[in-house]
Amino acid sequence: xxxxxQNLMPYRELPKDFNEKYESVFISVPNSxxxxxxxxxxxxxxxxxxxxxxxxxxxxxxxxxHHSNAYGLMPSPNIIAGTIARKVRESxxxxxxxxxxxxxxxxxxxxxxxxxxxxxxITGGRLIAGFPVGTSMDxxxxxxxxxxxxxxxxxxxxxxxxxxxxxxxxxxxxxxxNQLRYVNVWPRPVQQPNPPVWIPGGGASVETWDFCAKNxxxxxxxxxxxxxxxxxxxxxxxxxxxxxGMDQNPYRAGFVQIICVxxxxxxAQQEYEEHINYFFENSLHVSPKYAEAPGYRTxxxxxxxxxxxxxxxxAGSQLRKGLNWQQLIEKGFxxxxxxxxVREQLEAAVRKLxxxxxxxxxxxGSMPQELAMxxxxxxxxxxxxxxxxxxxxxxxxxxxxxxxxxxxxxPAKN
Amino acid sequence: xxxxxxxxxSIPGRPNVTGKVLIAGEGEPLVFxxxxxxxxxxxxxxxxxxxxxxxxxxxxxxxxxIGSEEIRDWWDLVLYYYDLFDExxxxxxxxxxxxxxxxxxxxxxxxxxxxxxxLVLLSATGLWMEDVPSTDVFTLTNTPDALFAAMFVDPxxxxxxxMKELPEDxxxxxxxxxxNRMSLAETSKYMxxxxxxxxxxxxxxxxxxxxxxxGEKDGLIPVxxxxxxxxxxxxxxxxxxxxxxxxxxxxxxxxxxxKTTRDFLASKSAVK
Numbered sequence: 001x002x003x004x005x006q007n008l009m010p011y012r013e014l015p016k017d018f019n020e021k022y023e024s025v026f027i028s029v030p031n032s033x034x035x036x037x038x039x040x041x042x043x044x045x046x047x048x049x050x051x052x053x054x055x056x057x058x059x060x061x062x063x064x065x066h067h068s069n070a071y072g073l074m075p076s077p078n079i080i081a082g083t084i085a086r087k088v089r090e091s092x093x094x095x096x097x098x099x100x101x102x103x104x105x106x107x108x109x110x111x112x113x114x115x116x117x118x119x120x121x122i123t124g125g126r127l128i129a130g131f132p133v134g135t136s137m138d139x140x141x142x143x144x145x146x147x148x149x150x151x152x153x154x155x156x157x158x159x160x161x162x163x164x165x166x167x168x169x170x171x172x173x174x175x176x177x178n179q180l181r182y183v184n185v186w187p188r189p190v191q192q193p194n195p196p197v198w199i200p201g202g203g204a205s206v207e208t209w210d211f212c213a214k215n216x217x218x219x220x221x222x223x224x225x226x227x228x229x230x231x232x233x234x235x236x237x238x239x240x241x242x243x244x245g246m247d248q249n250p251y252r253a254g255f256v257q258i259i260c261v262x263x264x265x266x267x268a269q270q271e272y273e274e275h276i277n278y279f280f281e282n283s284l285h286v287s288p289k290y291a292e293a294p295g296y297r298t299x300x301x302x303x304x305x306x307x308x309x310x311x312x313x314x315a316g317s318q319l320r321k322g323l324n325w326q327q328l329i330e331k332g333f334x335x336x337x338x339x340x341x342v343r344e345q346l347e348a349a350v351r352k353l354x355x356x357x358x359x360x361x362x363x364x365g366s367m368p369q370e371l372a373m374x375x376x377x378x379x380x381x382x383x384x385x386x387x388x389x390x391x392x393x394x395x396x397x398x399x400x401x402x403x404x405x406x407x408x409x410x411p412a413k414n
Numbered sequence: 415x416x417x418x419x420x421x422x423x424s425i426p427g428r429p430n431v432t433g434k435v436l437i438a439g440e441g442e443p444l445v446f447x448x449x450x451x452x453x454x455x456x457x458x459x460x461x462x463x464x465x466x467x468x469x470x471x472x473x474x475x476x477x478x479x480i481g482s483e484e485i486r487d488w489w490d491l492v493l494y495y496y497d498l499f500d501e502x503x504x505x506x507x508x509x510x511x512x513x514x515x516x517x518x519x520x521x522x523x524x525x526x527x528x529x530x531x532x533l534v535l536l537s538a539t540g541l542w543m544e545d546v547p548s549t550d551v552f553t554l555t556n557t558p559d560a561l562f563a564a565m566f567v568d569p570x571x572x573x574x575x576x577m578k579e580l581p582e583d584x585x586x587x588x589x590x591x592x593x594n595r596m597s598l599a600e601t602s603k604y605m606x607x608x609x610x611x612x613x614x615x616x617x618x619x620x621x622x623x624x625x626x627x628x629g630e631k632d633g634l635i636p637v638x639x640x641x642x643x644x645x646x647x648x649x650x651x652x653x654x655x656x657x658x659x660x661x662x663x664x665x666x667x668x669x670x671x672x673k674t675t676r677d678f679l680a681s682k683s684a685v686k
Contacts, residue, residue: 146606147552148475148599152483176486289553295599303592 001350001390002400004060004097005053005376006256006359009046009073009080012366013038014282024287026069026137033070042073045369049362049376050084054094056380059404060128061088062097062359064200066135067142071283071365077101078115085122093404096123099200099220099359100130104150105143108178109157110185113164117189125190126401130220131158132200136296137286147295153177165194196399198254204233205301209240212252218399220254220357224284225316227349228332230255234353250356250391251398257349258361260336261378268336269325271371276334278365280320339382347387356391356398418455418463418470425497431481433498436470439463444508444679445499446470447515450551450605452597453477456576458664461672466508466679471498473514475600476593482600488611491518491604492525499529508679509622510534512664513635514601520613520620520643527621532682533647534625534675537661539635541617541642542610548635552602555595564633565661573665617646624650625678627671629659652678 011034015021022029050061063080066072074080081098088096096119101112120127133139133154140147156175160183163171170184189195200220201208212219221233234255238248246252260276262268297305320333328334335345350358362379363372397405418438425431436455444466446459453472462468474494475482485494495518499507509530511519516538523530539548554561562569562578580587604611624647628640637655644650654674659666 140606141553144607146603148603288556291556293552293602294555294595295602299592299596302595303588306588306591 001388001392002059002251002357002397003384004062004357004359005050005058006062006064006099006361007046007049007363008064008071008361009042010283010365011039011070011073012042014070018282019285024290025071025283025285026287027141027290028287029070039073046363047080047083049372051087052373053376053380054084054087054091056376057384058094058380060095060097062099064099065102065138067138069137078119081119085119088126089123095126095128095401095404097128097198098130099198100132102134102139103131103157103161104139104145104153105134106157108180109160110164110180110183112157113161113185116195117165117185117187120189120191120195121187125403127189127191127195128198128401129195130198130200135202136292137290140293140296141290147293149177150296151298162194165189191401196401198399203297203301204236206240207298209237210244213241213244213246218252218254218357220256220359222256223316224258225320226333227255227257227335227353229316229319230353234355238354248354249395249398250354251395251400253355254357254359255353255355256359256361257346258334258364259342259346259379260334260364261339261342261375261383263338265337265341268338272336272364273325275365275367276328283365284317339378342383343386346383347390350390356395423498423501425494425501428481428484428497430484431474431494432479433474434472434477434479435498435502437468439465439467441466442508443467443469443504444510445504447509447511447518448473449513449515450598450601451577452594454577456665457668458671461668462675465676469502469504473597473601476597488604492521495522496526496529506531508532510536510675511538512536513539513661514605516540517605517609517613520617523622524613524616524619527619530622532625532679533620533622534627534678535643536627536664537629537632537635538639538643539605539609540613541639542608543638543642546636546638548609548639549633551634552598555598567629567631567658567660567666571666573662573668576665577662614646618648620647620649622649623682625674626650626653627663627674628653628655629661629663629666630655630657631660634661
């Protein structure tokens, strides 16, 4: 089992009445609400969290990309990756996951090939390259890409980046959206022919799974609605792999989970409840205006979504509404409680979902730094070591940097 | 309501592109280009088809047409329509465009002025005024109530019903909903993120006599744009603003819009 520390880098001091007063946490949220002085502290606190997670023996740290919003302040994930790259390099076995760059937004897309290669070289071959399409809010509204062009641009950028990494001579690229007379990426990555590629997605679409299968990529189902909501999506993922004659290795899949650990179940509720509520009520307060532009999904996916009431993220949001702390745990939106409660819930979840890569979210919404650090500490020491063995006796690690694949993790440092 | 015939058209030299046009009526040819929501054979087209031979093409990628991925940009789209007109033997023709269709119609008249004889712009987009931005209609498409409130003065009216109507059969209904969504997707390709693709730099080339029809209460494209089109098109004769209409004057003020359209088209014929 691989544990990956993921911080969304939220703005943790939105006004108390935010979700009543403002229509959306994305796109129209005015940046007058952003206090750069506080932001300075937040960035540095969050980078400290990443560094601590590395010291405490996480298998990887992960950064992601969002634009024009108040819950994910990494418009350039590669900058944050750059600030922690040296720490990753000095660690025993940590990998650096960029989860990732929304390929259609980079002009020209070889920028992604260059920056990721830089990070792979700096870390000495520890990079995992995530290639998300990106949300409709990020891509269509914040970055102005026409929805119907988003996926064609994404696939073209993907082909260009792969080729730029794999070719040893300059070449020309005459695409629909990108024309480059001379493609010649310096530096080239340490990992050959290229770093492991992960495809994060929130749509659970067959097209994406087939794309992963065809290219030997890992698929990560990224939803904020927890393991129970993810079950049918990952069941379908494994079913699809079986249909395609591909293996059922849990390391082919990743999943993100919100987790809160404290000394006891009661204390977990006391400490974390308000911050979890902040997260669900403010961080996920996306106006339907920007939730999904027409054309963001293919006609096929739209038809499927209309047929299934549990299809989309907005369905998750509807299911979550009005649930109290205990119900959030019972219905699998969050995993919370004492170390033993968390271990029990988490082991059951990862086995049911059959995932080898867990993106662990431990910093939620308005959480103060001390509490986030405590959560990271308890998770690393009281949960992670006990669950690490899962899958190891049955499956080889896949889609992971070669030189880190078989490293046994040492006990956490203090 | 009589049913128009559906005609598929292949474009010579473009084996992967198939267009589709609804055709009804007899008389002088008249082309109608639909808006972002998709082509609906509505009472306005029905009434026009009593006097003209109406050609209403589907925008590429909608209504079962094929090959929209090969029509990559605005320039491709303009040439696609000239190709389509060629196939329909419409050398010079009168063109009505509504909303997004108006943006296309104006461009067809500007790029090759001899292809468009008379031009009717109904609540057209294609220009951008910084101080009166048109509504980003795509942000309303997840909330039908808000969308209809922006498109119609009375979203409960029978006029609005024309655009709301869905088939009863569940499969057909799903198909219609997906079709509407994909029509928004295919047209948004040319309007994203701002519906200004340079028409203002070419609009001076329009020779066609132009009739501009607008709803005073247009909730998507403010009536200021009617006057801006009038200002920029040298042969724009009239601006007809209907007080009790929003974005669909041809449905909300059906009789007035039909009469204005017919009177305008007749005026030129009389001169000839």
